Amino acid sequence: MSEEAFSTWLRAQCAEEWEAVAGHPFAAAIAAGTADMRHYLEQDFLFVDSFTALLGAAVASADTFEARVPYGKFLGQVATTEEKTYFHRALAELKGSTDAAAEPVTAEFRALMDEVRSAQDYPLIVAVLCVAEWSYLDWAARATEPLPEGFVHREWIELHEGAEFRAWVGFLRGELDRLGPRLGEPGRDAVLAVFRRAVALERRFFDMASG
Ligand SMILES: Cc1ncc(CN)c(N)n1
Numbered sequence: 001m002s003e004e005a006f007s008t009w010l011r012a013q014c015a016e017e018w019e020a021v022a023g024h025p026f027a028a029a030i031a032a033g034t035a036d037m038r039h040y041l042e043q044d045f046l047f048v049d050s051f052t053a054l055l056g057a058a059v060a061s062a063d064t065f066e067a068r069v070p071y072g073k074f075l076g077q078v079a080t081t082e083e084k085t086y087f088h089r090a091l092a093e094l095k096g097s098t099d100a101a102a103e104p105v106t107a108e109f110r111a112l113m114d115e116v117r118s119a120q121d122y123p124l125i126v127a128v129l130c131v132a133e134w135s136y137l138d139w140a141a142r143a144t145e146p147l148p149e150g151f152v153h154r155e156w157i158e159l160h161e162g163a164e165f166r167a168w169v170g171f172l173r174g175e176l177d178r179l180g181p182r183l184g185e186p187g188r189d190a191v192l193a194v195f196r197r198a199v200a201l202e203r204r205f206f207d208m209a210s211g
Pocket residue numbers: 044047048132133136202205
């Protein structure tokens with residue numbers, strides 16, 4: 001590994017695929033307010049279920065008390081307020097379903113999250129969480145004012161941008177940066193493999209949403 005921060009290094013190893021996510025036409029369409037969100041949010045509702053379980057695993061497997069607290073805080077937000085109320089309001093507006101059948105990419109993403117959750121391997125858990133949140137910050141940060149008027153697009157952008165979300169992504173990256181140097185080569189390779197799989201799944205998730 002080079003001298004650069006571990007999270008920076010991880011992203012650089014999959015730079016092309018990362019850009020395909022952050023610059024994905026579907027993400028740009030969300031930012032522009034033109035994306036057809038129904039199928040995407042139906043699938044993301046399934047994603048968020050496993051994601052929430054993964055946050056619980058992060059609380060349980062983190063190696064410091066200082067780290068458990070931000071996970072617990074964010075878990076509370078996802079589970080009880082922001083994303084949950086957003087999904088219910090947005091899916092009602094779009095006449096979408098909260099129990100759609102999982103598309104193959106959704107099932108694979110859930111399987112990856114369930115795999116690292118079951119393994120209770122903290123660095124691998126952080127790798128998946130970090131890809132999911134950092135890549136979303138990256139596309140949402142590209143949205144320009146004025147944001148779309150409709151709440152379905154606008155709130156989805158706002159949930160993934162702003163000072164609080166940036167701090168959350170900064171925390172996840174900081175955890176990877178803290179853990180990386182202690183892992184040794186095989187441990188870092190394992191984190192990279194999971195990081196790559198998650199980035200590839202993010203891209204395919206947007207592909208799926210594009211129809
Ligand atoms: C597929 C996916 N990836 C990431 C996020 C960000 N929370 C999300 N909601 N959905």
